[in-house]
Amino acid sequence: xxxxxxxxxxxxxxxxxxxxxxxxxxxxxxxxxxxxxxxxxxxxxxxxxxxxxxxxxxxxxxxxxxxxxxxxxxxxxxxxxxxxxxxxxxxxxxxxxxxxxxxxxxxxxxxxxxxxxxxxxxxxxxxxxxxxxxxxxxxxxxxxxxxxxxxxxxxxxxxxxxxxxxxxxxx
Numbered sequence: 093x094x095x096x097x098x099x100x101x102x103x104x105x106x107x108x109x110x111x112x113x114x115x116x117x118x119x120x121x122x123x124x125x126x127x128x129x130x131x132x133x134x135x136x137x138x139x140x141x142x143x144x145x146x147x148x149x150x151x152x153x154x155x156x157x158x159x160x161x162x163x164x165x166x167x168x169x170x171x172x173x174x175x176x177x178x179x180x181x182x183x184x185x186x187x188x189x190x191x192x193x194x195x196x197x198x199x200x201x202x203x204x205x206x207x208x209x210x211x212x213x214x215x216x217x218x219x220x221x222x223x224x225x226x227x228x229x230x231x232x233x234x235x236x237x238x239x240x241x242x243x244x245x246x247x248x249x250x251x252x253x254x255x256x257x258x259x260x261x262x263x
Contacts, residue, residue, distance in 0.1 A: 096135055100245065104136040107248050110255045111142035111192070116220075118251070119190035120146040121159055121180040123171070123197040124214065128244040144190040149180065155197075159183030172197050172209050174227040177217035181225055191221040192254070194247045200239045214243045218254045226254065 111118055120129045130146035133139055147158050152171055155161040161179040169175040180195035198214030205211035210231070217227040228250075232242040 103248055104132050108136045108142055116192045117144040117190040119144050119184040119188035119193045121184040121195040122148050124200045125196050125240050125244045145188050174215045177215040178225045178227050181217035181219035185219050193219045194251050196243055196247050200236045212239050216247055218250050
């Protein structure tokens, strides 16, 4: 959007350049960010060269129907879990023409948190064709809007780390 800050615009350009350099196409699977990653990356002109599609899968049914997340994964680990994020990222790859994906699922608040998974808990996963899925959980603070933005920025920075080969591998 017109009011996007300079740092976020620069991140979009940087992600685009890295994907272009790797001749990669990105697919995003977003839950709590509601398409914010897709919005950020498409602010850069020419993003159709490297952004393939985005899935906004807010409900569990959407995660299962659009991304093929097994109901058993959600039942066993919860919607906000690295396991669900990993299944979302893998599903975004298999259900798109992209070769790299990211996934975000979390609790942006102000409600919905618990003692085990407080507001601000966000799980991420990144997946590349032919490589293991990487994932992590982060805890952000602030308003709903702030948590969503921090999550989107973190997901894109994680994508850059994966493209540079510096992302940690979580079994």
